[in-house]
Amino acid sequence: MLKIIDRYIIRKFLSTFFFMLGVIMLLAMVFDVAERLSEFIDNQAPLRAIVFDYYFNFLLYYGNTFSSMIVFISVIWFTAKMAQDAEIIPMLNSGRPFTRIIRPYMIAATILMLMSLILNHFVLPRANRVRLDFEESFYRDRLLVENYHAEFPGNELVHYASYNSHENIINDFVIEKYDNHNRLVHFLKSRTATVAHGSSNWHLVDVFERIISYNDTIAFKDQVVNQKITLLEKHEKDTVLPYRIEDMAIRDNIAEAMTFNELRTFIKKEKEKGNANTPMFEIELYQRTSYPFATYVLTLIGVSVSSRKKRGGIGVNIAIGLLFVFIYIFAMKVTTVAATTVGFPPVAAVWLPNFIFGILAIFMYRVAPK
Structure with missing residues (x-):
């Protein structure tokens, strides 16, 4: 049964996440409109198609793609704010173990992880199909x-x-x-x-x-x-x-519009044809599961980094969080390139960053202030 402290942290977690998600996606949409507006006008794209076929699915896709990173920044932000306001210290001084404080974070992370899994496997393939059809019709560069x-x-x-x-x-x-x-x-x-x-x-x-x-x-x-x-x-x-x-003649992002079973069948056919881009399609398949599970890893790191009150204020915690985000993204890019160029197994390329950062998360959790 959830206690008051559980509901308090879960509410802060989810409200901060959706607020940051809304702000970041709004900015992304504004920049995309500025870049694509002339092409929409030149190709006479209908306003309804722009709003519902493209930007609605654009927000779904990119919001879910970067949700793990936004979770991490959100945890850093509101936990650091709680630490600065001396809300963490009474929790620790009350005799509660640190694992008890972590529990509501993991509950909220599970909610977001399940949402991302459902989107990745059931909603986004169909939404991406509509978005990619719009792009093909109105502005995508020639293949x-x-x-x-x-x-x-x-x-x-x-x-x-x-x-x-x-x-x-x-x-x-x-x-x-x-x-x-x-x-x-x-x-x-x-x-x-x-x-x-x-x-x-x-x-x-x-x-x-x-x-x-x-x-x-x-x-x-x-x-x-x-x-x-x-x-x-x-x-x-x-x-x-x-x-x-x-x-x-297929585009690299065609796999985004395929359901799980469609993508598995497609990968099998492309392997039989000897398509050199097959590892990219396999990476897309495995990322649909690995990215949501990264929510747990990044949440644990975020709490461990930001639960201590620092002399420099919230800015120091945010800077540390952004550093971890950049390192995590860099690790994903390195393993992806290794899978597509030197034959590194795609499943290992997708899950290795989670494994490495999972070990780091456990270490940081153990040395976090108790």
Whole structure:
């Protein structure tokens, strides 16, 4: 059962958090409006779509993304204020253990953590889908993809030199098809290729094809295999291919609009295709759980840092808190880069900062004033 002191701290925690969240998100929205307004006007974006499709979901996404950091700053702020007003000292002098004072902090942190988990796994994917559709329609920069390579079902390798979404043209488009004995049976190359979004009907320009047929069933290393080669050249060719441009040119943030099951299926497909960006999608999947749990770690550090009255006042506590925030963000960036560039396991890259700062939080809690 919650005591008066529990309700007091929980109320301060949650009110400070939502106040700071509102202020920070309001400032973020103001800066975004200043940056995007001319593009909204040029593209004639409807006011209702700007408000409800974009900025409502913008606030949900970025507010939840930075909620752990805002929790940390909020804890630092109101706990330091309580320490400066000599509210912490009577709690300690009353004979209560420090763990008893920590309890309402953890209750409030649990409330915020559960809210963030629900948002990450059930609400935000659908909200992000609406936001990203708006961005695609009214202001997102054109998509450029270079040196694409992928393996599709049926032993087909596809690669191209570049793709520009503004012109919707693929340059140096190549398809290689192999049989079950890993022998090339069909090679197709076109100077340019175009396909409508959502369609499998391709238009190829300056096409060269090589079709190879074998008269045996098994290829032997020490035997010359009889084969027939057919060469075809066409200026233009319309054909149906078993893949769409959406499968071959995707933005890095596409995973944000996928539910948990959709994202897992998508990651499996991209791994089979050999997509080098797969670790980024895995990081997105694991962050949906790791970021909410960071609330506990940062809350414990925040209380430990700010529960002592300092001669420099609240400013010293805030400065220390911001330093921890910067170090935490830096650690997340380092592990993310390691996962995407040097093969560091994505699940370890996501959870390692929480683990390291969790150890730090326990240490700081033990040396905090009791």
